[in-house]
Amino acid sequence: MEETRIVGHVGANMSFSGPNSTQERAQSAQSALAALVTNDSPDTAEKLISIGVDLWDCYRSTQKLEHLEDAVLAMRRALQLRPDGRDRPGIFNHLCVFLRDRFTHLGLLSDLGDAIDAGRRALKGTAEEDSDLCVYLNGLGNALQTRYDNIGNLDDLRYAISAYTRAVDLMSDEHPDKPALYSNLGTGYHDSFQRTGRVGDLNDAVTAYNRAVALTVDSQPDKVFYLNALGGSLRDRFERLGSLDDLEVAISMLRSAIELAPDSHSRKPMLLDKLGMTLQLRSGRLDTLDDIEEAVMAHQRAFDLLPAGHVDKSGPLSNLSLALKTRYDSTGDIEDLERVIQILRLAISTPPENHRFKPIQLGNLGNALQNRFERLGDLADLESAIQSHRRAIDLAPGNSFFLANLGIALEYRFKQLHKQEDIEAAISAKQEAVERTPERHPRLPTRLANLGGAFAIRFQFFQQSSDLENAIELLRRAVSLTPDGHPDKVYGLTNLGGALQLRFDLSHNIGDLEDAISAHRLATDLTSEDRGSRPHLLRNLAVALRSRFQHEQTQESFDAAVASFLEATDRQLGSPLQRFHIAVLCIVMFVEHPEFSSPKPLLKVYSRILSTLPEVIWIGNTLRRRYEESARVGAMVNAAVAAAIDAGDLPRALEWLEEGRALVWSQILTLRTPLHELREQHPDLANALDGFIHGMQKITPAHDMLRDTDAVHEDCSRLLPATDENADRHRYLAVKYEQLLVEIRSHAGFEEFLRPKTFEHLAASPHPPNTRVVIINVDHHRSDAIVVSSGGSVTLVPLPELTLTRARKLRSMWKAHLENSGVRKRAMIEVPSDDGQEGLRFGVILERLWVWVTYPVLQALDLMDVQQDTGNLQHITWCPTGPLMQLPLHAAGRSTRTGRVATSGARANDEEKGGEGGEGDDGEEQEGRKRTSRATRGPNGRQTPIGWWIPPTRQTREVVRPSFLPSIIPAPLPPVFASSPSAPLACLAVVVRLQRRYVAVSAVVPLSSACAASPDVAPTRSRRNRAYLRCLPARRLARTGVTLRPAAAVLGLRVLRARGRRCVGLLCHPARWRRLRACSGERPFGRK
Known part of the structure; x- marks a missing residue:
């Protein structure tokens, strides 16, 4: 509230003469007061009035209470000396002003009451034609306004407005204090509007502020305040009535005020903050990003201008977060959303619990957390959002804004958890928000639309027809109340379209469906192409068009629905999860109606899905969350590959397999590139x-x-x-x-830096001779193996016997086998007795893998007739996907009548040959078991049910000594092993023939002179080099579930986290690994 200068009263032109400095003036005035306070001479009253004015002026400069106390004393003594003088009204006016200031300083309501009494007594003795009457009226109005601000008595505010109005009418426009009077009158009307909601009061406030600005030249310091007040009132009228002209003028007024105020002005931060808020309103109405950018800069500058620790510093900080949140809504840049949450958490932790900004900050934090839940899908964010909204309501009970936000958050939780109490509470909160919103409030249509949407959702789950009718009625009202061109109109339209479509599903009235499509189409047309909400609106339109296709079954309606689905996923807008689900809906439509589809658009949709995966399985999420999302979306990768194979596009199939296989592990490796x-x-x-x-x-x-x-x-x-x-x-x-x-x-x-490899790069990757990479894709539609040979050629091998159901069944059998074998328990386990059951189960698994997977591949590659030639070994790298990732594919084999096996690493086709790189088949027939030599029995001669046994004796150690290895390694050695000792590592696969079996021994060893000629795994036994080489198995994969912890990821993380200077990871049966480790003399697992 503006304070007018004290003019036109007796003694105003009489100032106590004295020194220039404020402190010296005050001391001189206090000394004179002490001398005069007991003086009863006739001219003492005039001197006391002058001394009192001087002391009050010193108080305004120094804020020292003693100066104000002496000023009050001087005026009261002057009244005693003039019991009936004509200058008493002027003295009472001075006393009214001084006592009001003392209330402001001390907070004593008795001072405020005495000030109002003095102001009224000043009016009693003043004639209507007195030129000072307007000054006295202003003084009384200020005292009444102050008491209203502190007590809230509406009568005080009405009397204050009446006093200001009389003062304005009495004062001429040429009077220098007329603008201040208009400003005070505008403040009174604005407060009345905020209290009663009467638009007439707001209009009168705008008129008064307009007059104050018009009567003030730019050089007047007070013009900054008048411009600010006018801009704020116009903004409030826009929020109430929605007139864009008011908003434009408000922005203009605030910009003018900022230009007039230097950076040192005390109100400059507040002006910048208010301009930012007003620009946000215009951006919300016109959907302009430029306004948001300017708002962000305005709030940031306001925050920077306030000194550290300032009590109002959290205001611009909260508004900055709101501007960043609006920019996130437009651009989808998650950095803005993360900044919003960070800023609001900082702001909430700064002020006390009862700070006036606290509820707003909590509400905004709840909205931001809810947005992050929509973007990333973390339910913890939604729970935190609900807590924030409830805390805001506790601090500001009955606030319609906070109630509406709580209802929206509860509705989202209902969609996730399907708890009826959530949707009931959501509807209750939204209904109360609507009831507390005035009829002509600009937010009323949005709140009606939200309430209608909640009724529609409850109908979907509980099928109460009254809910659907209520939803349609509320949504029609919301649309009719929203002015054309308002961005919020799209929410009412899209919710109305959804409700009408639900009624079509119920009644099959084609008119409802056509109205739904029209509403969705209009909502889409009203939304700019770069708006983050556009994918959701297009999705709703596509679903409605899909319903029309299902009704008409025409190519035109099919193409229209597909076009909307494709447009919804065309750009990186909105939530990645939402775009992924939209693409899945389109895929389902293609799969269910192949007669209307073609391969090209189908592959286009799958391409959108693959491009969305890095956003869905975002590197910024936790590892657990990424594995959960990977488990959910992994099947779509296999379906995409199958579709590409169907279309004859092997290069694309290979690229998609590489891009979508083990995505989380690829992210981890990327960070180590x-x-x-x-x-x-x-x-x-x-x-x-x-x-x-x-x-x-x-x-x-x-x-x-x-x-x-x-x-x-x-x-x-x-x-x-x-x-x-x-x-x-x-x-x-x-x-x-x-x-x-x-x-x-x-x-x-660097255009392809850390991007997924293209087909050309994959095919051209260097491979040793006779090397092939076999990638297996399993889908419910078809299963195939894609073979990449060392020459760069790509071969497709169909696997007709392998189905997704069979692969899952094998995985379940393998999991049961691990459980029954006791390999999930810690520490050493005694070798179980051979009752034959687990061996048979294991044999069935390996045989099925051989028949359904490995044998067709080897046969297609013409490797079944390769003669055993140690100089021309064939190397196959198996890359399984889906359920096959948890199966021992490398050990696949088929039992034979002679007891010998063929395995997935086989070099020969007859039953006399063993398998290169594979482990023996433990599901042999009984005849095969009898023929097994003593070398494959345990130390007590007992046949073990789960594979070959390497006895912990010197005989076994002799097998892997350097003197033995050269006899089975082809000569000459590959160049990498003949290199100088400076080479850091080498990885060598040694094929050791034990009787009629082949055992794969893999190790990573330093290239020293000792192992250059004969690789030796003995360094693992050396106490001196124990930390130099560690062999780590990927065991216990099934303990925490087969979907979240793929073997490759577990094995890789074990290698990365191991303490050894050189590590190698082995994929083998856990029981076998324990035996191998026991043979090496290392400590068993589970013991220190």
């Missing part, structure tokens, strides 16, 4: 990327790591639970990491 080339050409970018990668690896939440429960030597301090701060930091680093990748790829030569 060497950056030598980048560091040579762009060292700054390489260092920055290294920093982000190191940060993400450092703060990865321990509970989301693939923990190796056998690694009892691990430092337990690394396994502390992650906090929200850590998770937020991880997401922030992930955003920066992705932004840096975009910058790196903008440089010449």
Whole structure:
């Protein structure tokens, strides 16, 4: 509220003469007061009035209470000396002003009451034609307004407005204090509007502020305040009436005020903050990104201008978060959303619990967390959002804004958990929000649309027809109340379209379906192409068009629905999960109606799905969350590959297999990719990327790591639970990491930096001679193996006997076999007795893998007739997908009448040959068991049911000594093993023939002179080099479920986390690994 200058009263032109400095003036005035206070001479009253005015003026400069106390004393003594003088009204007016200021300083309501009494007595003795009457009226109005601000008595506000109105009418426009009077009158009317909601009061406030601005020149310092007040009132009228002209003028007024105010002005931060809020309103109405960008800068500048620790610093901070949230809604940039949450959490932790901004900050935080749930799908964010909304309501009971937000969050939780109490509570909160919203309030249509949408959702689950009718009625009303061109109209339209479609499904009235399509189409047309909500609107339109196709069964209606589905996934807008689900809906439509579809658009949709996977399985999410999402979407990768094979597009099938197989593990490996080339050409970018990668690896939440429960030597301090701060930091680093990748790829030569490999790159990858990579794809439609040979050729091998159902059944059998074999228990386990059952089960698994998978591949590659030639060994790398990833594919084999087996690594076709690189088949027939030599029996001569046995004797150790290995290794050695000792590593597969079997021994060893001629795994036995080489198995895969922990990921993480300087990972049967380790003399698992 503006304070007018005290003019026109007796003694105003009389100032106590004295020194220039405020402190010296005050001391002189206090000394004079002490001398005069007991003086009863006739002229003492005039001197006391002058002294009192001087002391009050000093108080306004120094804010020292003693100066104000002496000013009040001087005025009261002057009244005593003038019991009936004509200057008493002026003295009472001074006393009214001084006592009001003392109330402001001390907070004593008695001072405020005395001030109002003095103001009224000033009016009593003043004639209507007195030129000072307007000044006295203003003083009384200020005192009444102050008491209203503190007590809330509406009568005080009405009397204040009446006093201001009389003062304005009495004062001429040429009077220098007329603008201040108009400003005070505008404040009174604006407060009345906020209290009563009467639009007439708001109109009168705008008129008064307009007059104040018009009567003030730019050079007047007070014009900044008048412009600010006018801009705020116009903004409020826009929010109430929705007139865009009011909003335009409000922005203009606020910009003018900011231009007039220097940076040192106390109101400059507030002006910038208010401009930012007003620009956000215009952006919401016109859907313009430029306004949001300017709003972000305005809020940031307001925050920067306030000193550290300022009580109002959290205001601009909260509004900055709101602007960033609006920008996220438009652009979908998750960095903005992460900043919003970070800012709001900081703001909430700063002010006290009862701070006036606290409820708003909590409500905005709830909205931001809800948006992150929509984007990333983490239910914990939704739970936190609901808690924030409820805390906001506790601090501001009955606030319609917070009630509406709580209803929306509860509705989202109902969609996830399907708990009826959530939808009931959501409808209750939304209904109360509607009831508390005035009839002409601009937010009323949106709240009606939200309530109608909640009724429609409840109808979908509980089929109460009254809910559907209520929904349609509310939504029609919402649409009719929303002005044309308003961006919120699309929400009412799309919800109305959804409700009408539900009624069509119920009644089959084609008119409802056509109305639904019209509503969805209009909502889509009203939304700009770069809006984040557009994919959702297009999805709703596509679903409605799909219903029309199902009714008409025409190519035209099919194509229309598909076109909308494709457009919804065309751009990276909105939630990746939403775009993924939209693409899946389109795929289902293609699959269910193949007679209307063709391969080209089908592959296009699958391409959209594959391109969305890095966003769905986002590197900024926790590892556990990424594996959960990978398990959900993995089947779509196999379906996409099958579709590409159907279309005869093998290159695309191979690319998609590479892109979608073990995506999470690929992300982990990407973070460990060497950056030598980048560091040579762009060292700054390489260092920055290294920093982000190191940060993400450092703060990865321990509970989301693939923990190796056998690694009892691990430092337990690394396994502390992650906090929200850590998770937020991880997401922030992930955003920066992705932004840096975009910058790196903008440089010449790095366009494909860390991108999935193309077919040309995969086919041209160097492979040793006689090497093939076999990637197996399993889908409900078809199963195939894609073979990439060392020459770059690609061969398709159909696997007609392998189905998704059979693969899952084999996986279940394998899991049961592991459970029954006791391999999930820690520590050493005694070899179980051979009752034959588990051996038979294991044999069935291996035989089915041989018949359905490996034999067709080997036969197609013409490897079944290859003679055993140690100089021309064939090497196959098996890359299974889906359920096959948890099966021992490398050990697949078929029992024979002679007791010998053929395995998936076989080099020969007859039953006399063993298998290269494969383990023996433990499901042999009884005749085969009898023929097994003593070398395959345990130390007590007992046949073990799960494979060959290497006895812990010197005889076994002799087998792998250097003197033995050269006799079975083809000569000459490959060049890599003949290199100099400076070469760091070599990986060697040694085929050791034990009787009629072949055993694959893999190790990573240093290239020293001792092992260059004969690779030796003995370093694992050496106490001196125990930490130099560690062999790690991927065991216990089934303990935590087969869907979240693929063998490759577990094995890789064990290798990466091992303490040894050189590590190798082995995929083998867990029981066999224990026996191998026991033979080597190492400590058993589970013991220190």
